[in-house]
Amino acid sequence: MTFGRIDPTPLRFYDFIQPLSMVKYLSVVIPAVAYAMVFLMSSVLVTVEIPQLFGEAFHFNAQQLGLQFLAIIIGSVIGEQLGGVLSDKWMTLRARKGARPPPEYRLWLSYIGFILAIVGYVVFLVQTKNAGTHWNITPLVGAAIAAAGNQIVTTVLITYAVDCHHEEAASIGVFITFVRQIWGFIGPFW
């Protein structure tokens, strides 16, 4: 077995920062920012705060805290299946009526994701407060809904951004991930 580079073109420093040039496309920047904010609230915040809030309120040990995250797994899996299937079905359904629809048509689905993420996030926080000192499942239902919404938003927005600029697909993926990671890092400091 031999190892070697797939593409022998020499690496340049610019190759590493080229994805940042995606900032010139508004149809990439807006999905990146929108996705980053939803990711921060419905994924990062929920994940970081479950140990924090549940640990304080319910005095959970590590194992109990770990089990809480099952809700996020379930929510994410459901959301990803929904998001992927819906996204393509939506576009093909529209295509049957006439010419291939513009990428913006896909964005109708993102609102479902936003609503789920917002509702799930609110349910999570409000129900955690209402739970007092006795754990119940309702905050985790909120966490699962938020995770599902997050996945739908992810799928729809990234697909849209790549749809808009096919030739830059790889850079768009890197750029959106970069924005998301930075946002997700800075957010919890508040």
Next chain:
Amino acid sequence: MFENCGLVISAGIGVALMAGVSALPTVLLQWRGQSWRMKHADYVQ
């Protein structure tokens, strides 16, 4: 944030942020996205 504002107000902050930074710009994107793309004339959809 949770210590200063409490959970319920933080929920409100989150809703405002997600609505204002994510949902509303997506509305704008859906409205204007096609013309923004056309301006980058190297790729026409």
